[in-house]
Amino acid sequence: xxVPPGRRExxxxxxxxxxxxxxxxxxxxxxxxxxGIRDVAAEADVAVTTxxxxxxxxxxxxxxQDADFEQRLTQAVTGRAPDEPLIPAxxxxxxxLVRHCTGDGAAPxxxxxxxxxxxxxxxxxxxxxxxxxxxxxxxxxxGLPPATTACRTIAMFVIDAFSLAREAADPEAAVDEIFSMIxxxxxxxxxxxxxxxxxxGR
Amino acid sequence: xxVPPGRRExxxxxxxxxxxxxxxxxxxxxxxxxxGIRDVAAEADVAVTTxxxxxxxxxxxxxxQDADFEQRLTQAVTGRAPDEPLIPAxxxxxxxLVRHCTGDGAAPxxxxxxxxxxxxxxxxxxxxxxxxxxxxxxxxxxGLPPATTACRTIAMFVIDAFSLAREAADPEAAVDEIFSMIxxxxxxxxxxxxxxxxxxGR
DNA sequence: ACCGTAGCACTAACCGTTAGTTCTTCGAAA
DNA sequence: TTTCGAAGAACTAACGGTTAGTGCTACGGT
Numbered sequence: 001x002x003v004p005p006g007r008r009e010x011x012x013x014x015x016x017x018x019x020x021x022x023x024x025x026x027x028x029x030x031x032x033x034x035x036g037i038r039d040v041a042a043e044a045d046v047a048v049t050t051x052x053x054x055x056x057x058x059x060x061x062x063x064x065q066d067a068d069f070e071q072r073l074t075q076a077v078t079g080r081a082p083d084e085p086l087i088p089a090x091x092x093x094x095x096x097l098v099r100h101c102t103g104d105g106a107a108p109x110x111x112x113x114x115x116x117x118x119x120x121x122x123x124x125x126x127x128x129x130x131x132x133x134x135x136x137x138x139x140x141x142x143g144l145p146p147a148t149t150a151c152r153t154i155a156m157f158v159i160d161a162f163s164l165a166r167e168a169a170d171p172e173a174a175v176d177e178i179f180s181m182i183x184x185x186x187x188x189x190x191x192x193x194x195x196x197x198x199x200x201g202r
Numbered sequence: 203x204x205v206p207p208g209r210r211e212x213x214x215x216x217x218x219x220x221x222x223x224x225x226x227x228x229x230x231x232x233x234x235x236x237x238g239i240r241d242v243a244a245e246a247d248v249a250v251t252t253x254x255x256x257x258x259x260x261x262x263x264x265x266x267q268d269a270d271f272e273q274r275l276t277q278a279v280t281g282r283a284p285d286e287p288l289i290p291a292x293x294x295x296x297x298x299l300v301r302h303c304t305g306d307g308a309a310p311x312x313x314x315x316x317x318x319x320x321x322x323x324x325x326x327x328x329x330x331x332x333x334x335x336x337x338x339x340x341x342x343x344x345g346l347p348p349a350t351t352a353c354r355t356i357a358m359f360v361i362d363a364f365s366l367a368r369e370a371a372d373p374e375a376a377v378d379e380i381f382s383m384i385x386x387x388x389x390x391x392x393x394x395x396x397x398x399x400x401x402x403g404r
Numbered sequence: 405a406c407c408g409t410a411g412c413a414c415t416a417a418c419c420g421t422t423a424g425t426t427c428t429t430c431g432a433a434a
Numbered sequence: 435t436t437t438c439g440a441a442g443a444a445c446t447a448a449c450g451g452t453t454a455g456t457g458c459t460a461c462g463g464t
């Protein structure tokens with residue numbers, strides 16, 4: 001499964017990576033808005049249409065790891081130890097993600113994102129997607145209908161926690177602070193569920 | 203202040219309104235993406251550049267009342283009765299806003315928004331702006347530094363409440379449910395604040 | 405060795421958006 | 435009232451992201 005899956009797919013992946021690397025380098029060198037798609041394509045030695053066959057939009061070149069992020073969150077829910085409660089598992093994962101994003105390597109990228117309106121807008125849309133899929137994972141894990149308000153609410157709060165902590169002066173402390181708030185919010189839904197149906201959350 | 207503020211400004215406002223009305227009508231008739239800025243300009247009998255002198259982007263034609271929304275939220279904080287607690291005041295305002303958005307008149311517009319990726323993206327960016335200014339208002343009201351994590355967190359949660367409730371099967375019940383969670387989250391920050399400094403929230 | 409297809413290049417355009425400039429019209433000072 | 439400054443709006447022309455439409459090429463299975 002992890003062994004050579006054919007030359008074709010390797011070449012495709014290599015092209016994609018080359019485009020992403022080239023784009024990020026140019027963006028950091030000259031600024032996001034100053035670099036055009038045509039510049040990226042020329043520097044990576046591919047056609048403009050090839051860029052768009054690998055990435056849905058210019059902004060997606062920056063948020064290349066979008067899918068990873070989403071999957072790590074849902075994995076934190078569905079793949080946690082059987083006796084581990086939901087919220088702490090999410091807190092732990094968000095803590096790790098925040099640490100990664102505020103590290104020396106990723107910091108210049110996020111500074112660029114914060115400075116570009118187009119990138120901030122794109123991030124806002126991503127947040128909604130991530131919250132959606134996290135809500136689905138949570139609802140499935142709890143055996144609830146997928147559109148339950150409480151699940152969608154907690155999911156959004158968790159996504160908020162990432163964005164807020166990332167920008168805070170002390171990111172790790174912020175994660176803890178926000179998650180203590182989320183924990184309290186979650187307790188309320190458990191109380192209401194047990195009051196209404198005699199069952200409880202985890 | 204409410205008397206005729208000059209013919210010039212009335213004409214300008216009329217032009218703006220005509221553009222917004224024309225755009226919304228065309229969007230609802232033919233679909234958001236099927237209608238171009240040039241179509242809107244032609245139908246409203248103005249130049250394309252005039253459209254952009256009144257609205258920053260195509261999406262802004264749909265979210266015309268953006269500024270109203272933001273101001274109502276901050277007003278709910280800064281203009282509430284002296285003895286009214288913060289969270290219930292916000293709950294009341296969000297309740298009113300949700301009721302307005304799910305009414306018969308506004309429903310088709312929000313359906314259009316939900317179906318268009320571009321509009322959802324724009325809304326995501328708006329949410330961040332609204333959360334920012336709400337956080338500033340809350341922090342000012344409580345006499346805290348403007349970037350306090352707890353304030354920014356509560357502000358985001360409140361904005362989330364609007365989006366979540368708007369899409370829920372029973373919007374009004376959803377507002378109550380989510381705000382009971384927010385209330386609990388807020389209690390936590392009061393406890394931590396009084397534990398650390400002997401002071402308390404409202 | 406052979407063929408189907410996936411990946412990529414190229415052209416040409418569409419659409420949102422902006423800069424630069426000119427024309428018109430309103431508001432207020434003289 | 436006359437005049438002048440300024441603001442709104444028009445027009446042109448372009449830039450940058452994005453998308454068909456169309457072949458060509460090289461890989462992978464038969």
